[in-house]
Amino acid sequence: MSTTNPGLGEGPAGTVNPPGRDALPTVDTTRTVGRVDDAIYGHFLESSFFGNIEDGVFDEGSPLAITDAGPLTGMRSDVLELVRDLQPGPIRWPGGNFTSAYHWEDGIGPRDERPSRMEPVWNVIETNRFGTDEFLAWCEAVGAEPYLVNSCRDIDEAIRWMEYTNSRADTALTRRRAAHGRQQPWGVHYWGIGNEVYGRWQMGHRSAEQYAADAREHARFMRSIDPEVSLIGVGDGGEHWTRELLAQTPSMLDYVSLHRYGLTPAWAEDDYDQIVAQSLYMEREITRFAHLVADAAHASGWDRPPAIALDEWTMRHVEPRSWPDPQADPDGGTAPRELPPVPEWPDHLQVNRWSPRTIADALFSAGVLHAAHRSVAHDVPVAMANPVNLVNANGLVVARPGGAFRSALYHVWHLYARHTGRIVLASEVDGPARSMPVRLGISAGPEGEPLHEPMAVPLLDVSVTRAEDGSIRAAVINRSRADTVRLRPVFDRNQQSTPTRARVRTVGAGVEDLGAGNSLSRPDHIDTRELGEVDAVDGTWAIPPHSVTVLTFKGAAR
Numbered sequence: 001m002s003t004t005n006p007g008l009g010e011g012p013a014g015t016v017n018p019p020g021r022d023a024l025p026t027v028d029t030t031r032t033v034g035r036v037d038d039a040i041y042g043h044f045l046e047s048s049f050f051g052n053i054e055d056g057v058f059d060e061g062s063p064l065a066i067t068d069a070g071p072l073t074g075m076r077s078d079v080l081e082l083v084r085d086l087q088p089g090p091i092r093w094p095g096g097n098f099t100s101a102y103h104w105e106d107g108i109g110p111r112d113e114r115p116s117r118m119e120p121v122w123n124v125i126e127t128n129r130f131g132t133d134e135f136l137a138w139c140e141a142v143g144a145e146p147y148l149v150n151s152c153r154d155i156d157e158a159i160r161w162m163e164y165t166n167s168r169a170d171t172a173l174t175r176r177r178a179a180h181g182r183q184q185p186w187g188v189h190y191w192g193i194g195n196e197v198y199g200r201w202q203m204g205h206r207s208a209e210q211y212a213a214d215a216r217e218h219a220r221f222m223r224s225i226d227p228e229v230s231l232i233g234v235g236d237g238g239e240h241w242t243r244e245l246l247a248q249t250p251s252m253l254d255y256v257s258l259h260r261y262g263l264t265p266a267w268a269e270d271d272y273d274q275i276v277a278q279s280l281y282m283e284r285e286i287t288r289f290a291h292l293v294a295d296a297a298h299a300s301g302w303d304r305p306p307a308i309a310l311d312e313w314t315m316r317h318v319e320p321r322s323w324p325d326p327q328a329d330p331d332g333g334t335a336p337r338e339l340p341p342v343p344e345w346p347d348h349l350q351v352n353r354w355s356p357r358t359i360a361d362a363l364f365s366a367g368v369l370h371a372a373h374r375s376v377a378h379d380v381p382v383a384m385a386n387p388v389n390l391v392n393a394n395g396l397v398v399a400r401p402g403g404a405f406r407s408a409l410y411h412v413w414h415l416y417a418r419h420t421g422r423i424v425l426a427s428e429v430d431g432p433a434r435s436m437p438v439r440l441g442i443s444a445g446p447e448g449e450p451l452h453e454p455m456a457v458p459l460l461d462v463s464v465t466r467a468e469d470g471s472i473r474a475a476v477i478n479r480s481r482a483d484t485v486r487l488r489p490v491f492d493r494n495q496q497s498t499p500t501r502a503r504v505r506t507v508g509a510g511v512e513d514l515g516a517g518n519s520l521s522r523p524d525h526i527d528t529r530e531l532g533e534v535d536a537v538d539g540t541w542a543i544p545p546h547s548v549t550v551l552t553f554k555g556a557a558r
């Protein structure tokens with residue numbers, strides 16, 4: 001099917017920008033910048049955490065739960081199907097903060113014999129009915145690689161966990177695994193050594209020097225259990241932390257982690273522009289960290305530097321602690337409550353874990369994925385990324401007792417994991433931009449106030465990749481809230497390969513309420529539109545306001 005831009009920008013919502021302000025990505029299809037790792041489309045689940053596991057992935061009492069299926073018994077079938085359809089990259093579990101107090105042996109064996117325990121980090125009861133075998137069986141069912149994180153508080157516990165999941169030897173632990181229904185090793189490839197150990201909010205937080213020594217010991221003995229695994233160290237607790245870690249673990253880690261969050265105040269009347277712009281802050285942080293890791297690895301004699309695992313990130317919707325605690329709404333999002341006015345920036349803030357994801361959050365996320373694409377130009381690229389969270393708690397899949405639906409974010413990951421390529425091509429974009437002070441995520445000044453820095457925010461953010469089938473994929477974010485921007489791609493600089501037809505998939509076109517998310521009663525408010533083959537008009541495609549679009553050019557260039 002071929003059409004002339006139906007619904008792609010000529011609609012009433014958009015104002016076509018004046019001639020001369022088209023966005024011109026110039027793509028050099030002969031120049032490869034690097035390869036995007038599939039693992040940048042990874043995910044994150046945390047136990048005891050706002051419906052991630054209990055009432056999300058796993059809900060034994062639900063009519064939607066799978067029955068009589070060994071470790072998959074009790075998993076929500078609707079959630080499982082939605083996740084499987086994402087073609088997910090590695091899934092990180094059990095935390096997050098939760099991991100610092102977790103004892104994995106509490107979570108194996110017959111469920112009814114497992115101990116319930118006070119969970120001191122999130123201050124809830126952890127039943128342990130969902131444990132290692134459940135998580136690994138679920139990962140297998142959704143087609144994802146598991147990424148397990150230990151507490152890094154007990155080397156024996158860490159290596160026993162690995163022996164239980166990965167060893168082929170005949171030992172007491174592998175016999176227990178077999179007795180629990182799994183003869184063959186699970187073969188877990190990704191292992192994290194602790195979580196945010198630099199922070200007082202972790203059980204067993206410690207100094208850079210202590211953590212680096214512990215990480216070294218863990219890496220050494222974990223590899224003696226399974227030399228093939230990939231190890232992720234806690235990388236970012238400030239410059240000293242990173243340098244100390246790399247100095248004590250030369251060539252022993254495959255990744256170092258980076259956690260970064262955007263921030264939006266829930267009481268702001270309209271924060272759209274700040275939300276979508278903060279992917280520039282995230283990109284700046286990635287670039288700074290990449291240079292720091294490269295330099296520290298060089299100084300400490302690494303054979304080659306570890307890559308970045310951006311294994312926690314999202315846009316945090318924060319609100320005053322003085323507001324009544326947010327609760328889940330059965331239809332999705334936050335249940336209605338009385339909200340007192342907020343006169344100025346409050347002293348004490350908390351994250352609303354039930355706030356729905358809007359189209360602005362979706363554009364922010366796509367911007368961070370573009371930053372990960374561009375990072376392949378660095379010696380230290382982002383080679384894994386895991387947003388907070390996969391199920392519930394501001395995540396991609398929203399599960400409520402009555403059913404599950406795709407949040408706005410789901411559409412972005414589905415679009416990128418499936419429809420962008422993995423080879424990043426050299427491209428430059430000449431297009432409209434706006435200068436503005438951009439909020440620096442959750443960084444705060446002395447009074448807790450948000451920090452900003454002036455930046456030039458391009459209205460169109462374009463990442464061009466080549467897919468396995470040779471086609472060229474242009475992923476395009478239009479950050480403008482109301483203006484259509486025309487995209488005039490130029491291939492190979494000499495313009496001989498300027499494309500004339502593209503297959504178009506777009507998220508966000510036609511969304512009128514920029515502050516609303518999806519819900520069970522309105523699951524498709526933010527949706528993916530498949531527009532089929534679309535012909536260029538005067539060499540351009542009109543990209544709708546507040547949208548994320550992937551154009552596939554088949555046979556357009558080499």
Ligand code: AHR
Nearest residue numbers: 095096097098195196388
């Ligand atoms: O929001 C998730 C929490 O944030 C994770 O548990 C922790 O690692 C981070 O501080």
